[in-house]
């Protein structure tokens with residue numbers, strides 16, 4: 001295991017291994033079908049995309065296990081380990097940002113054309129920029145939930161809202177193990193308040209208008225390990241507890257249009273250089289991952 005797990009490295013602007021295919025040549029084979037694009041535009045998400053083969057799933061699971069074991073020592077090198085989890089690990093889902101900074105497979109996944117090509121296509125972006133990665137890890141029988149939320153409610157320090165997310169399953173996912181759920185059509189709702197990650201699942205209810213309550217009919221996403229779903233920055237989503245006897249692990253990859261601006265003079269993520277308000281979000285932590293003519 002593990003070239004450069006935990007080594008003090010800086011992110012590279014391109015893949016550092018050849019474990020995933022290079023984003024070169026004819027990329028149309030990685031594009032989604034018109035039907036998939038239509039589903040995304042109609043519902044605010046599309047699921048069942050094949051991203052990782054069985055070997056990559058195995059390797060990423062093993063590497064995630066290593067990251068988990070070494071989390072106390074690696075913590076300073078990550079962007080963030082969820083504070084609510086640190087305080088109540090038996091009640092809150094393990095959630096951290098920045099695995100791509102310490103592990104080369106997580107790093108190279110950020111550039112995988114099976115990730116970047118569909119996301120640029122759905123965002124309608126010629127140049128796609130990486131924002132950050134996340135891990136959501138629910139151990140077997142764990143009580144933690146992910147409260148209903150819209151991603152952009154956590155990202156208003158970058159503007160405008162031209163962001164998109166891919167959720168990559170490292171385990172088969174269904175209702176039993178707290179698989180992801182989406183509220184179809186909620187990508188057209190305005191931005192709702194940010195909720196507390198460690199708080200109850202239904203905090204958002206208090207902020208919904210009557211017509212949003214009426215339209216709140218979640219869809220359970222079923223994924224096999226290695227498959228992914230993609231969602232819009234405003235799509236409401238969340239997940240229940242893992243009632244199964246196995247872990248439920250996901251890698252979440254967040255991107256934005258290359259012209260996104262900073263809306264905060266403080267560093268956008270811990271350990272990154274501050275980008276003045278109004279300036280383009282760029283630099284080694286926010287590489288361009290795809291550029292198409």
Ligand SMILES: O=C(O)CCC(=O)C(=O)O
Pocket residue numbers: 136146151165166167178179180237238239250252
């Ligand atoms: O793992 C989960 O259930 C939540 C994932 C999530 O919030 C996301 O993909 O943006």
